[in-house]
Amino acid sequence: MSVVNQAPHTALDRVNPVTRIAAAVIVSLPLLVTLDWVSGATMVGIVLVTALALGFGAGFIARRVWPVLALAPLGGLNMALYGKPGGAVHVDWFLVHVTDNSLRLAVAVMLRVLALGIPAILLFTGIDPTDLADGLAQVWRLPARFVLGALAGFRLVSRFVDDWRSLALARRARGLGDTGAVRRWATMAFAMLVIAIRRGSKLATAMEARGFGTAARTWARESTVSRADLVLIASCVVAVAVALVAAASAGTFWAVWS
Amino acid sequence: MRPAQVRLDGWGWRHAGRGAWATSGVSLRIEPGQRVLLLGASGSGKSTLLHALAGVLGSSDEGEEAGSLTVDGDRPRPGTCGLVMQDPDAQTILERVGDDVAFGLENLAVPRDEIWTRVRQALAEVGLELPLDHSTERLSGGQRQRLALAGALAMRPGLLLLDEPTANLDPLGVEEIRDAVGRLVSDRSTTLVVVEHRIATWLPIVDRVVVLAAGGGVVADGPPDQVFSVHGHELAALGAWVPGIGHGLVPRVTPMSRGAVLSAHDLTIGYEADRPVRTVAALDIPEGISTTLTGANGSGKTTLALTLAGLLPSLSGHVEASPAIAPAGGRFIMLSRRVGGSHGESAMRRYESPTYHDEPVTPTSREPIRTDPGQWRSRELLTRLGTVFQDPEHQFVAASVADEIAIGLRALKRPTPEITTRVAELLEQLHLTRLAKANPFTLSGGEKRRLSVGTVLATSPAVMFLDEPTFGQDRRTWVDLVRLVTAQLDAGTTVVSVTHDRDYLDLLGEHHVHLEAAS
Numbered sequence: 001m002s003v004v005n006q007a008p009h010t011a012l013d014r015v016n017p018v019t020r021i022a023a024a025v026i027v028s029l030p031l032l033v034t035l036d037w038v039s040g041a042t043m044v045g046i047v048l049v050t051a052l053a054l055g056f057g058a059g060f061i062a063r064r065v066w067p068v069l070a071l072a073p074l075g076g077l078n079m080a081l082y083g084k085p086g087g088a089v090h091v092d093w094f095l096v097h098v099t100d101n102s103l104r105l106a107v108a109v110m111l112r113v114l115a116l117g118i119p120a121i122l123l124f125t126g127i128d129p130t131d132l133a134d135g136l137a138q139v140w141r142l143p144a145r146f147v148l149g150a151l152a153g154f155r156l157v158s159r160f161v162d163d164w165r166s167l168a169l170a171r172r173a174r175g176l177g178d179t180g181a182v183r184r185w186a187t188m189a190f191a192m193l194v195i196a197i198r199r200g201s202k203l204a205t206a207m208e209a210r211g212f213g214t215a216a217r218t219w220a221r222e223s224t225v226s227r228a229d230l231v232l233i234a235s236c237v238v239a240v241a242v243a244l245v246a247a248a249s250a251g252t253f254w255a256v257w258s
Numbered sequence: 259m260r261p262a263q264v265r266l267d268g269w270g271w272r273h274a275g276r277g278a279w280a281t282s283g284v285s286l287r288i289e290p291g292q293r294v295l296l297l298g299a300s301g302s303g304k305s306t307l308l309h310a311l312a313g314v315l316g317s318s319d320e321g322e323e324a325g326s327l328t329v330d331g332d333r334p335r336p337g338t339c340g341l342v343m344q345d346p347d348a349q350t351i352l353e354r355v356g357d358d359v360a361f362g363l364e365n366l367a368v369p370r371d372e373i374w375t376r377v378r379q380a381l382a383e384v385g386l387e388l389p390l391d392h393s394t395e396r397l398s399g400g401q402r403q404r405l406a407l408a409g410a411l412a413m414r415p416g417l418l419l420l421d422e423p424t425a426n427l428d429p430l431g432v433e434e435i436r437d438a439v440g441r442l443v444s445d446r447s448t449t450l451v452v453v454e455h456r457i458a459t460w461l462p463i464v465d466r467v468v469v470l471a472a473g474g475g476v477v478a479d480g481p482p483d484q485v486f487s488v489h490g491h492e493l494a495a496l497g498a499w500v501p502g503i504g505h506g507l508v509p510r511v512t513p514m515s516r517g518a519v520l521s522a523h524d525l526t527i528g529y530e531a532d533r534p535v536r537t538v539a540a541l542d543i544p545e546g547i548s549t550t551l552t553g554a555n556g557s558g559k560t561t562l563a564l565t566l567a568g569l570l571p572s573l574s575g576h577v578e579a580s581p582a583i584a585p586a587g588g589r590f591i592m593l594s595r596r597v598g599g600s601h602g603e604s605a606m607r608r609y610e611s612p613t614y615h616d617e618p619v620t621p622t623s624r625e626p627i628r629t630d631p632g633q634w635r636s637r638e639l640l641t642r643l644g645t646v647f648q649d650p651e652h653q654f655v656a657a658s659v660a661d662e663i664a665i666g667l668r669a670l671k672r673p674t675p676e677i678t679t680r681v682a683e684l685l686e687q688l689h690l691t692r693l694a695k696a697n698p699f700t701l702s703g704g705e706k707r708r709l710s711v712g713t714v715l716a717t718s719p720a721v722m723f724l725d726e727p728t729f730g731q732d733r734r735t736w737v738d739l740v741r742l743v744t745a746q747l748d749a750g751t752t753v754v755s756v757t758h759d760r761d762y763l764d765l766l767g768e769h770h771v772h773l774e775a776a777s
Binding site for chain 2: 129130151152155158159163165166167169170171172173174175176177178187191194195199202203205206207208209210211212213214215216217218219220221222
């Protein structure tokens with residue numbers, strides 16, 4: 001399925017997909033509650049070096065993270081112009097106050113966006129939905145009914161894309177393609193809804209006929225966590241600690257509540 | 259596997275919220291290992307009966323039950339019988355072939371080591387020996403149905419239920435399924451109940467035919483020969499394809515074509531510029547006769563038809579309509595558009611017509627003629643190129659059957675009395691008069707198909723495109739459709755059909771185009 005994008009083979013393939021999600025949470029939490037440039041810069045550095053060491057190519061990283069790279073300066077610019085003023089004033093015009101403090105904030109925000117975005121993108125890249133479902137149900141013990149229902153439903157999404165395209169072409173064939181975009185969209189949305197419900201209920205019948213949801217089930221493939229998962233989580237904790245200690249020793253540590 | 263015994267005593271079912279019973283008064287006894295073909299008019303409750311035997315009809319919240327129905331003496335529980343349904347798309351459950359077959363075994367709490375042995379065995383039995391992690395997205399319809407069959411078989415059911423398993427398949431897919439089922443039931447280790455219009459397909463396998471009456475109960479029951487000699491014509495009239503009773507139609511005398519109404523040159527077709535489906539060097543659609551397009555799955559038949567019909571713009575090359583049908587008038591602007599990748603740049607012309615030309619113009623018109631249907635306005639297509647989509651539901655836009663037919667005529671701003679007359683006339687011709695006020699989405703499969711053809715006939719296009727018009731249709735609708743198409747041809751319309759149907763090709767393959775698989 002096209003939703004599963006071509007990701008390079010990396011050492012991350014050896015960890016359970018749910019561990020990747022846990023790792024992303026561990027990396028981002030401390031960064032969400034602090035706001036200084038040293039911890040952000042340290043984190044970006046650690047993440048890039050680790051990603052290259054894990055086997056992500058530089059070209060692949062660049063292709064994947066460019067939206068974050070584009071977003072970061074925007075956030076930074078906002079902070080520079082409108083951030084909390086303090087210290088020497090460089091520009092003062094209407095609502096715009098560019099000061100030492102706001103410039104410091106701008107740099108910190110830019111680094112923060114990168115430090116949050118890059119690891120999240122790389123960790124979520126190439127997670128196979130089937131493997132993720134195995135992990136969610138077996139490692140995290142989420143209800144099988146919910147996890148497998150979502151997984152089977154997810155498969156229907158690509159069919160809906162085809163349906164929507166046919167619906168649009170059919171409107172053109174019926175002479176409704178020139179005007180009345182809102183009305184046309186409404187007829188397509190209605191048809192899509194009917195088709196989706198039909199297909200969903202057929203799928204539910206097929207699943208029920210195969211005994212789904214009746215009693216305790218087994219799993220054809222065991223989803224486990226191993227030492228590799230432990231190493232990933234431990235590395236994330238260490239990376240976060242290094243970033244925070246670096247900020248503290250540089251004297252820039254700045255929690256959002258202070 | 260031990261074959262199951264089925265008993266029904268005065269059984270009936272009424273879906274919650276419906277006044278009429280889906281089926282009622284059915285008394286039937288199926289012995290272990292029997293292979294039964296279940297027939298009946300549309301609406302006689304065949305699918306309801308199969309779903310009941312599979313235990314998926316639901317609880318008393320979902321309907322009311324009468325009489326009794328047992329499999330091996332018990333009320334059927336889901337997961338004990340194997341059920342394969344009609345729509346290959348809607349019963350593929352998981353993303354990987356192996357997982358999909360394993361799904362039922364997991365639900366039955368089969369131990370892990372045993373699961374994979376049984377998965378491999380089931381896939382081998384249906385002749386689908388693919389890697390276990392092969393993506394189910396990439397299977398053909400026939401392969402998907404065999405996958406569903408493997409999923410049912412892996413559970414080792416004593417009763418196998420097939421609900422029109424081949425209705426949506428091409429002839430090759432039909433044979434694949436029939437042969438796979440034939441191998442499975444040959445040792446009588448499974449009781450088989452199959453519902454299907456195409457009787458000849460299943461005749462070599464079944465040893466008993468049961469016919470349900472539309473009003474409830476069983477009309478006929480016995481060995482195939484006996485049932486067909488007594489009730490053959492009655493069943494044919496109900497829509498079944500009874501062996502020895504053909505469609506009774508003969509090919510019309512093909513007239514000489516006056517030339518090409520549409521032609522394609524160096525065409526590259528597809529939905530997205532960076533993913534072309536195929537190329538077509540040269541193709542002419544002769545005016546006034548029937549062109550049939552065949553080809554394997556993925557050969558781009560539908561994409562080609564949609565491109566010729568002016569619905570999909572060509573990625574490169576061009577489609578040209580004859581001056582007899584091309585609209586004229588309007589400014590025209592040269593635009594250039596990047597068509598991506600290897601196709602390079604191509605200039606495309608787009609026209610904006612200040613006035614709408616309803617009727618085809620003569621070649622003597624002084625205004626510039628716009629020959630690329632992909633650039634015509636949507637309304638300009640109505641009287642020129644009409645398209646009946648493979649799935650009728652894709653083209654329904656109105657709240658009632660009558661409105662559905664009227665919509666094209668209203669877009670053409672025809673006077674109201676003319677619209678009323680034309681709609682009434684078409685409803686009659688399509689046997690839909692009593693359903694004039696019904697919502698199109700609530701019709702049966704055959705009714706939907708007839709209505710979708712009617713929406714196109716309403717505006718009398720010069721060329722009519724039909725994508726798999728006879729797919730999954732019973733004999734009655736089939737004969738209706740072929741008659742309608744033939745009448746259009748006799749009236750001078752050009753018809754282009756994408757089809758797999760051999761009988762249809764025999765009658766309407768006046769100009770046959772076979773597309774080799776796209777490279």
